[in-house]
Every structure is written in structure tokens, then in C-alpha cells.
Amino acid sequence: MHDAHHAEPTGFLSRVVFSRDHKVIAKQFLLLGLLFLGLGGVLALLIRWQLAFPGKPVPIVGQYLFSATAGAISPEGYTMLFTMHGTIMIFFAITPMLIGAFGNLCIPLMIGARDMAFPFLNMLSFWVAAASGVVLAGSFFVEGGAAMAGWTAYPPLSGATATPGLGQTLWAVSLFLGGVSTLMGAINYVTTILMLRAPGMGFFRMPLSVWGLGLAAVLNILFVPVIAAALLMLILDRVANTGFFVSGAQPGSAGDPLLFQHLFWIFGHPEVYILILPAWGIVSDLLAVFSRKPAFGFKATAIAMSSIVVLSTVVYGHHMYTVGLSPGLGKAFMSLTMLISIPSSVLFLNWLGTIWRGSIRLEPAMLFALGVVFVFGMGGLTGLFLGAITTDIYLHDTAFVVGHFHYTMAASVLFGSLAAIYFWFPKMFGRMLCPELARLHFWFTFLPLNLVFFPMLIEGYGGMPRRLYEPTSYKYLVQFQPVNQLITFAAMVLGLAQLIFVWNVARSLWAGERAPANPWEATTLEWLTPSPPPHENFDVIPDVHRGPHEHSRPDVPDRDWIGQWESQAPETPLTPPAPPSDSEAVAV
Amino acid sequence: MSDIAACEVSPVAPVATHGELADVVGMSLFLGSGAVLFGSLLMSYAMLRAQQPVWPPAGCPPPPLLMAAANTLVLAVSSVSMARAQIQAASAIRCAGALGATMALGVLFLVLQLPVWSALRAAPQFGLMRSVFLLLAGCHALHLAAGLGALAWVLPGALVSEPRGQQLAARVRLCAMFWHFLGVAWAALFLTVFVF
Ligand SMILES: [Cu+2]
Numbered sequence: 019m020h021d022a023h024h025a026e027p028t029g030f031l032s033r034v035v036f037s038r039d040h041k042v043i044a045k046q047f048l049l050l051g052l053l054f055l056g057l058g059g060v061l062a063l064l065i066r067w068q069l070a071f072p073g074k075p076v077p078i079v080g081q082y083l084f085s086a087t088a089g090a091i092s093p094e095g096y097t098m099l100f101t102m103h104g105t106i107m108i109f110f111a112i113t114p115m116l117i118g119a120f121g122n123l124c125i126p127l128m129i130g131a132r133d134m135a136f137p138f139l140n141m142l143s144f145w146v147a148a149a150s151g152v153v154l155a156g157s158f159f160v161e162g163g164a165a166m167a168g169w170t171a172y173p174p175l176s177g178a179t180a181t182p183g184l185g186q187t188l189w190a191v192s193l194f195l196g197g198v199s200t201l202m203g204a205i206n207y208v209t210t211i212l213m214l215r216a217p218g219m220g221f222f223r224m225p226l227s228v229w230g231l232g233l234a235a236v237l238n239i240l241f242v243p244v245i246a247a248a249l250l251m252l253i254l255d256r257v258a259n260t261g262f263f264v265s266g267a268q269p270g271s272a273g274d275p276l277l278f279q280h281l282f283w284i285f286g287h288p289e290v291y292i293l294i295l296p297a298w299g300i301v302s303d304l305l306a307v308f309s310r311k312p313a314f315g316f317k318a319t320a321i322a323m324s325s326i327v328v329l330s331t332v333v334y335g336h337h338m339y340t341v342g343l344s345p346g347l348g349k350a351f352m353s354l355t356m357l358i359s360i361p362s363s364v365l366f367l368n369w370l371g372t373i374w375r376g377s378i379r380l381e382p383a384m385l386f387a388l389g390v391v392f393v394f395g396m397g398g399l400t401g402l403f404l405g406a407i408t409t410d411i412y413l414h415d416t417a418f419v420v421g422h423f424h425y426t427m428a429a430s431v432l433f434g435s436l437a438a439i440y441f442w443f444p445k446m447f448g449r450m451l452c453p454e455l456a457r458l459h460f461w462f463t464f465l466p467l468n469l470v471f472f473p474m475l476i477e478g479y480g481g482m483p484r485r486l487y488e489p490t491s492y493k494y495l496v497q498f499q500p501v502n503q504l505i506t507f508a509a510m511v512l513g514l515a516q517l518i519f520v521w522n523v524a525r526s527l528w529a530g531e532r533a534p535a536n537p538w539e540a541t542t543l544e545w546l547t548p549s550p551p552p553h554e555n556f557d558v559i560p561d562v563h564r565g566p567h568e569h570s571r572p573d574v575p576d577r578d579w580i581g582q583w584e585s586q587a588p589e590t591p592l593t594p595p596a597p598p599s600d601s602e603a604v605a606v
Numbered sequence: 607m608s609d610i611a612a613c614e615v616s617p618v619a620p621v622a623t624h625g626e627l628a629d630v631v632g633m634s635l636f637l638g639s640g641a642v643l644f645g646s647l648l649m650s651y652a653m654l655r656a657q658q659p660v661w662p663p664a665g666c667p668p669p670p671l672l673m674a675a676a677n678t679l680v681l682a683v684s685s686v687s688m689a690r691a692q693i694q695a696a697s698a699i700r701c702a703g704a705l706g707a708t709m710a711l712g713v714l715f716l717v718l719q720l721p722v723w724s725a726l727r728a729a730p731q732f733g734l735m736r737s738v739f740l741l742l743a744g745c746h747a748l749h750l751a752a753g754l755g756a757l758a759w760v761l762p763g764a765l766v767s768e769p770r771g772q773q774l775a776a777r778v779r780l781c782a783m784f785w786h787f788l789g790v791a792w793a794a795l796f797l798t799v800f801v802f
Binding site: 246258273281284 | 654734736
């Protein structure tokens with residue numbers, strides 16, 4: 019069933035729409051993610067407009083979107099905007115792009131498999147994701163509009179009394195469906211990695227991208243059911259008048275709003291790592307490829323990522339320092355949180371070790387990978403202030419938190435996705451992107467992005483609350499209005515710069531140069547097969563002879579890479595009879 | 607196949623192909639996430655209950671222990687019959703018989719749930735008890751219905767003995783994993799909600 023060769027399906031429906039080919043499903047997820055990324059970005063710009071010019075009509079689009087208020091954003095509308103921006107970006111933009119698209123594309127190709135272990139389940143995973151996206155997008159059009167309880171949907175705000183509209187219920191249903199889709203994908207990814215590796219592909223020969231994607235899938239299997247339980251209870255509270263999260267709503271009922279927060283963050287903290295682990299893995303691989311060096315401390319990186327996975331399961335309480343946890347519990351969560359900085363530092367230093375004295379090629383994918391290193395560093399450092407109780411109590415619920423998690427979750431993961439797109443686009447579509455446009459895209463993304471999120475740290479330090487509708491309503495915040503306007507202008511530039519990317523992709527799909535099998539002279543298995551790969555990926559499943567980053571071996575004179583599939587470097591004996599000391603030093 | 611071979615109590619068919627092993631791995635991962643789902647619900651139940659001064663809440667009759675125990679017994683017997691189906695997968699007819707018995711017991715379990723549910727609903731103030739039970743038992747019943755669906759899909763194949771030997775054994779193995787999981791989940795639910 020899994021080993022046999024299958025004929026390529028020929029119909030349009032089975033080839034393009036209901037395809038079971040992981041490469042097609044990857045493209046479908048990429049399209050879904052990019053569409054929602056655009057939508058989430060537009061919502062972000064509307065939020066920024068309100069913060070920079072409170073109560074002023076939104077130019078151009080305002081008259082259509084907010085006709086009832088003559089183009090201005092109402093408080094309810096603003097609440098809806100930031101709720102849906104967060105939800106869309108996390109669950110419908112970044113998750114489909116990194117995990118849906120690149121999980122699907124990379125895992126089978128990089129481990130030398132013909133497809134996923136369960137191709138039908140894989141197809142189902144996409145279509146459930148698409149359905150959940152339709153439910154979420156449709157919730158904008160129901161009476162009362164979309165969800166308004168924040169992306170965290172804490173009860174009693176998300177209960178039937180505070181947000182009675184259908185939109186909030188559809189929000190929960192859509193997230194539940196999204197969870198089902200994610201779970202189907204995750205079971206597929208882990209089974210595929212465990213069962214379908216090519217001969218010779220030991221765990222420590224797998225590229226770090228596969229490590230990151232696999233570990234994220236493990237976290238998904240463990241923690242998506244937790245949020246599913248919370249969502250089930252939330253839905254029942256709303257439609258069946260149960261009382262899980264409402265205290266004293268009916269006699270004999272003593273629900274607890276904090277129960278939702280516990281369940282939400284038991285999932286929510288690992289979710290951060292679910293999104294960032296694939297980005298870490300991809301960056302670790304790309305830095306090696308474009309520094310023409312083996313990944314520094316390869317095994318240590320893999321082990322550090324694994325230990326972060328373990329630690330991430332026991333630190334969720336750092337999101338709840340201010341709810342009245344017992345101080346002892348708070349301290350325990352703080353210590354565990356701080357412990358994460360050890361493996362994170364290992365990871366970070368290993369990245370620096372990889373690029374140290376490398377022959378760096380500043381291809382666009384490398385620029386974005388270096389961008390991840392920078393913004394993840396920023397995110398990690400600002401995280402220390404929020405992980406420590408003393409500073410968190412002051413900074414809690416301020417723009418500092420917004421700046422921090424956008425550096426960590428938004429910027430790192432967005433750059434990770436863009437690095438992945440620039441790196442694997444030739445493999446996916448068989449065309450090269452224009453590198454000049456891509457570099458322009460990088461700089462017009464990287465610089466404005468920092469102008470958006472760094473000032474938020476300052477505003478938050480100055481006491482500006484997050485989710486604030488009218489910043490000038492507090493006297494002490496009036497001084498920040500120029501900063502708010504600067505952020506908004508930077509955000510507009512950031513948004514417009516994405517058109518460069520859209521144009522580059524469209525141009526390349528139409529008239530891009532044909533991609534060779536291995537344009538980056540990389541070493542992992544996906545570069546062995548043609549671009550785009552044929553149905554079932556490989557003519558013959560390759561034997562794997564070495565680790566994933568064999569660059570610049572001194573005993574290979576002609577070129578600075580050897581593919582994992584090559585038993586011998588071309589026309590060169592692998593172990594020359596020369597003094598063995600050199601070759602031993604670089605042997606794996 | 608001779609009658610003698612079919613009469614022998616063959617051991618549970620070993621996993622034969624790589625693909626079958628992948629199926630077992632996938633099912634195990636799925637059941638792992640299912641365990642987390644039921645675990646989260648039970649943990650929520652424990653947390654809500656711990657905040658009550660008295661349990662069951664004032665005015666609520668105690669949960670119907672005897673009826674729930676009858677449910678437990680039925681599900682336990684169905685698991686035994688499922689195990690028989692797995693052991694006798696070499697003989698399509700016997701396997702089908704055991705599967706049919708499992709299905710009948712599963713349906714009986716769902717029918718026996720109704721008096722338990724209505725007993726809870728009839729309580730004058732069923733507030734939180736209703737919420738908790740609606741969720742836990744409802745979730746379990748939906749999974750069990752899915753299990754019945756899976757059996758209904760495997761059973762006709764066994765009857766016409768179309769998927770021979772190994773293939774039938776592989777399908778029954780996956781059904782059995784899921785079915786036993788439901789038994790364990792119910793046992794945990796029974797112990798937390800009805801016994802303690
Ligand atoms: Cu966290």
C-alpha cells in the first residue's frame with residue numbers, strides 16, 4: 019500500500035483540487051495561507067489607522083467597510099479588528115504556510131519518501147482547513163459581525179452574555195475545525211518521519227527542517243486536543259447554556275472563567291513553539307547552505323530543539339501571573355520559563371557558529387534567514403522581561419507585550435516562511451524568482467518591520483495598554499501620538515512592500531527562468547530530484563550516505579558540497595590516502 | 607483453509623507489512639491525542655468539582671451509579687468480544703460473528719446511556735452536573751458511534767470474506783485499538799464521575 023508505485027492521476031479534480039500528492043497539497047496550503055496573510059495584514063493596517071488617527075474616517079476603504087459610522091472605526095469594530103487579526107494571522111496565515119505548506123513539501127522530499135504515510139488523510143486535512151477558513155471569513159458577514167473577544171477569547175468576554183452574536187460562536191467552531199485539520203496533518207507528519215525514511219536516513223541525518231517540523235507535529239498531537247476541549251466547552255456554554263466558564267449563572271452551577279485560561283495557555287504556550295520550531299529548523303538548514311559550512315553543533319541544535327519542546331509543556335503559567343496564582347506556583351513557572359533560555363541560547367549560538375567565517379552567499383533566502391536570527395534575538399530578549407514576575411506585573415497587557423510577541427511569533431515566523439518560500443520556490447514551481455526584486459522585498463520588509471515593533475516596546479514601557487481604542491483619551495499617552503503615527507506609516511510601507519513579493523511570484527510563475535534541480539548547490543535529498551519533482555518524487559528511492567550539511571569538505575577538491583545521496587564525491591576518492599588527521603576532523 | 611486450521615486458536619495476527627505498521631503508528635498517535643482530549647475534559651471536571659463546597663451540588667441527586675455500572679459491564683464485555691474478533695481474524699465467519707456481537711453490545715451501551723442521561727436531567731437543579739455529563743458522556747458516545755461506523759464498514763467485508771486473511775486482520779486490529787481505547791476512556795469517566 020505504501021511501497022508500491024502509483025500511476026499519476028489524470029483528471030483535473032484528482033490532480034489539482036482533490037489531490038493526494040503532498041506537493042499539490044503544499045501549494046494549496048501556501049495559497050490559503052497567503053490569502054489569509056493578506057487579509058490579516060489589511061486588518062492590521064485598519065487597527066494602525068485608528069491608533070494613529072483615532073476616530074478619523076479611514077481613507078478610500080472606510081466608506082465601504084464602515085458606512086454606518088461615515089467611514090470611522092467604531093469601538094466594536096476596532097475590537098473585532100484586533101480579534102480577527104490575531105486569529106487569522108496565527109491560525110490561518112502562519113500555520114497553513116509554515117506547517118501546512120512546508121511541512122507537506124519538505125518532509126517527504128527531505129527524508130526520501132514518495133509521499134506522506136496517509137495521502138487521503140492529508141487531502142482531508144487541507145479541505146477541513148479550507149472549510150474552517152470559510153467559516154471564519156463568513157463570520158464577518160453574520161449579524162453583529164465577527165468575533166470580538168480577543169484572539170484569546172477569555173470568558174466571560176467570550177460568553178453568551180458579553181458577545182451574544184453568532185460571530186463569536188462561528189469563531190470557536192472555525193478554530194475547532196482548524197484544530198481537527200492540524201491534528202490530521204500532525205499524525206501524518208510524525209508517522210511519515212517515523213516510518214518512511216529512505217535507507218540510511220537515521221534521525222541524526224535528517225535535515226533540521228524535518229526536526230523542527232516533526233517536533234512541532236508532536237506538540238500539535240499533544241496540545242491541540244487541550245484547546246479542542248476548551249473550545250467544546252465554550253461552544254456548549256454559548257449554545258446549550260451549560261456553565262463551565264460562568265460563575266453563578268444558574269443555581270448549582272459554579273463554572274470557573276479561569277479554567278478556560280488554564281486550558282487555553284496549556285495549549286497556547288506550546289503553540290508558540292509549534293509555529294517557531296519549523297522556522298528554527300528551516301533557518302538552521304539555510305544558514306548552513308548559504309554559509310557553505312556544516313551546521314555548527316548540528317546534534318546540539320537538534321537536542322536543544324527537543325528539550326525546548328519538553329520544557330514548553332510546563333511553563334504556560336507565565337501567561338497568568340496576574341490572575342492571582344499562588345506566589346509559589348508563580349515562582350515555579352518563572353524558574354521553568356527562565357530555564358528555556360538555556361537551550362534557546364544553544365540554538366542561537368549555534369546559528370552564529372554556523373555563519374562564523376563561512377563563505378556567505380547573500381541570496382534572498384539567506385537574507386530572510388538572517389532576519390529571523392535578528393528578530394528572534396529581539397523576541398527572546400524582550401521575553402525575559404515578561405517571563406520574570408516582577409517586570410511582567412508592570413508590563414502585563416501593555417504594548418510591550420504586543421511588540422514582544424510580534425517579534426517572536428509574527429516577525430520570526432513570517433521571515434521563516436518567506437525564507438522558505440525563496441528557498442523552495444524553484445523546487446515547488448520549477449521557476450526561479452527574481453533575486454533583485456527579492457532583495458528589495460527583504461529590505462522594505464525588514465526595516466519597516468522594526469520601525470513597527472520596536473517603538474511598541476517603548477510605548478508599552480511608557481504604560482500604553484494594548485487593545486486600546488482611543489490612545490489620546492489618557493493624558494499621559496498623548497505624548498506617544500507621534501510614535502503611533504510613525505508606527506502606522508511604517509506599517510503602510512511594510513504592507514505595500516509585500517506587493518513586490520506578489521509581483522515577483524506572479525512574474526516568475528508566468529515567465530520565470532526554469533529552475534535546475536539544485537540551484538543553491540544544497541545537499542539534502544529534495545535537490546536530487548528535478549524541479550518540480552515528478553509524481554512520487556524520486557525515480558528510485560535514494561540511499562542516504564551522509565549527514566545533511568556536508569559543505570566545504572577539504573578532501574573534496576572540486577566543489578563545496580556533497581549530496582546526502584552521493585556515496586562518493588565525483589571523480590574523487592572520499593578518503594584520500596593523504597594524512598588521515600584532516601579528514602578525521604571533518605568526518606561526521 | 608481446512609476446518610482444523612480455522613478451529614485452532616491462532617494468536618493475534620502479527621503486523622506484516624511496513625504499511626500496516628504505519629497504520630498502527632498513525633492509530634496510536636490518534637489515540638494519544640484522544641487520551642489528551644478526555645484527560646483535559648476530566649481535568650476540567652476535577653477542577654470545577656474541587657471548587658464546590660459539597661458534591662453533588664445541593665439539590666442534585668447522586669449520579670445513578672447502578673445504571674452506569676451496567677453500562678460499564680456492557681462495554682467491558684464488548685471489548686472481550688472485540689478481542690475475540692481479533693484472535694479469530696483467520697476465519698472470516700467467526701470474526702464476523704464476534705464483530706457483530708461487539709456492535710450489538712455497542713448499540714446496547716448507547717441505549718443504556720439514555721436512562722443515565724435522563725436521570726441526570728430529571729434532577730431539579732442539574733446545573734453543573736448536567737454540563738459536565740453532557741460533555742463527557744456526549745463526547746464518549748460520539749466517539750463510540752464513530753467506532754460502530756468503522757465496524758459497520760469492516761463487517762460486510764469479513765462476511766463476504768473479500769479482504770482475505772492478512773488484510774482483514776489489519777482492519778480488525780485498527781478497530782480493536784480504537785474500541786479498547788473507548789473502553790478505557792469510559793472506565794476513567796465512570797470512576798471519576800460515578801464512583802468517586
Ligand atoms: Cu508562553
